[in-house]
Amino acid sequence: MERVTHDGRETAYRRFDRGGDGPTVCFVHGSGGTKDVWKSQARLADRFPGVAVDLSGHGASDDVATPAGPETLDAYADDVVAVAEATDAAALCGNSLGGAVALRIALEHDLALDGLVLAGTGAKLAVAEPLRDALATDFDRAVSLLHEPDRLFRDAPAEYVELSAAAMRACGRAVTERDFLTCHRFDVRDRLGEVQVPALAVVGARDGLTPPAYHEYLATEIPAGEWTEIPDAAHLAMLERPAAFNEALAAFLGRL
Numbered sequence: 001m002e003r004v005t006h007d008g009r010e011t012a013y014r015r016f017d018r019g020g021d022g023p024t025v026c027f028v029h030g031s032g033g034t035k036d037v038w039k040s041q042a043r044l045a046d047r048f049p050g051v052a053v054d055l056s057g058h059g060a061s062d063d064v065a066t067p068a069g070p071e072t073l074d075a076y077a078d079d080v081v082a083v084a085e086a087t088d089a090a091a092l093c094g095n096s097l098g099g100a101v102a103l104r105i106a107l108e109h110d111l112a113l114d115g116l117v118l119a120g121t122g123a124k125l126a127v128a129e130p131l132r133d134a135l136a137t138d139f140d141r142a143v144s145l146l147h148e149p150d151r152l153f154r155d156a157p158a159e160y161v162e163l164s165a166a167a168m169r170a171c172g173r174a175v176t177e178r179d180f181l182t183c184h185r186f187d188v189r190d191r192l193g194e195v196q197v198p199a200l201a202v203v204g205a206r207d208g209l210t211p212p213a214y215h216e217y218l219a220t221e222i223p224a225g226e227w228t229e230i231p232d233a234a235h236l237a238m239l240e241r242p243a244a245f246n247e248a249l250a251a252f253l254g255r256l
Contacts, residue, residue, distance in 0.1 A: 001060060006082035007075075012060035013083045016042040017049040022253055023114050026089035027052040028080055030096030030120070030235075031179030032168040034059035037095065040242030041249070048253050051087045055079050055101070057175040068181035076182075077104045081111050091253060093117035096210065096235065097179050100125060100186045106195050107188065114256045116199040117249060120207055120235045122214035123192055123221070125183035135180055139173040150208040154234040164236070192221035199225045200252040204233030204240065226252075 003010045014035050017024075025048055027038040035052035036059070042050065055076045057063035064075045080092065080101055091114050094102035099121025105111055134142035143165050146152050152164060168176060199222045201215035212229055219227035230237040230244045238245045 003060075004082045004086045007078055009056060009062035009064065011056065011062070011079040011082055012054045013051050013087075015049070015051050015087065016045040018046040020045055020047040020049050022048040023090040023256055024049040024051065024088055025091045025093050025117075025249075025253065026050075026080060026084045026087070028076075028092060028094035028098030028101050029053070029055065029058070030094075030098050031183060032058075032171045032176035033095075034167060034171070036167065037236060037239055040238060041093075041246060043242070044246055044250055047250060051083055051089055053080055053083050055098075057178075058171055063175070068178045069185045072178055072182045073100060073104050073186065074108075076101045077109060081105060081109055084111060090114040091117065091256065093119060093249065094121060095119045095238065096121050096125070097183050100183060103188055103195070106197065107191055113197050115197050115252065116195070117252060118199060118201045118215070118218055119238060119245075120203055120210050121201075121218075122210050123189045123218060124187040125210070127180045127184040132180065132184065135173065135177040139169075139176075142173075142176070143168050150206045150234050152209070152235045153240050154204060154206040154232055156236075156240050160239065189217075189221070192218065192225075193223060195222045195225075197224065198252075198256060200248070201225065201227035202237065202245065202248050203227070203229055204235060204237035205229045205231050206234045207237070209235045
């Protein structure tokens with residue numbers, strides 16, 4: 001694990017590099033997650049080096065005292081920019097909240113990028129009221145809701161579900177709720193035409209949190225956008241169907 005210091009805090013990240021000469025990819029996790037959700041993408045490191053970030057308050061990174069919404073999104077964007085600059089990352093791959101962070105950077109930050117991968121995400125990320133209520137009042141219920149079929153996973157092995165739920169509990173209610181409320185207030189539908197780099201929107205075909213229609217919209221509205229589905233996967237397709245996800249990711253990166 002490595003760390004970069006910026007804005008008065010430390011952001012932790014893990015590097016995957018086995019000598020690949022393709023663009024370095026900076027991977028950004030979603031709400032209540034950590035860099036560990038990208039462990040299967042390390043398999044691409046002989047072609048495309050990677051770095052996986054812990055956003056502020058997640059995993060091994062310092063937290064920030066920001067309210068849910070644009071302030072937190074900006075703090076997370078600063079985390080990613082700091083890591084990308086320290087590692088010469090030329091592409092961002094973000095899942096869910098991480099996709100919102102990637103879009104925020106593409107629209108608001110002067111970071112040289114070759115491309116974006118927007119995985120299980122959208123231009124608007126409304127969070128259903130039952131989940132918002134559970135996050136506020138019954139965190140165990142919120143974790144259970146997220147791990148029902150066709151949400152985070154389509155039909156993952158029980159150990160995947162247990163590990164995912166444990167990671168979310170380790171992140172804690174306050175940070176996880178902040179993440180989801182930040183998603184709920186995110187909306188860049190009117191700005192997608194400003195994205196100036198190629199973008200791949202990739203989605204599990206059974207994703208009930210950010211369905212395929214979200215990704216078709218991203219591909220339609222981003223000038224150099226495209227999209228693809230991963231069969232038999234839900235929101236965390238990179239974990240549930242890593243071979244298919246990596247194939248789509250590598251094909252896109254190879255065209256940059």
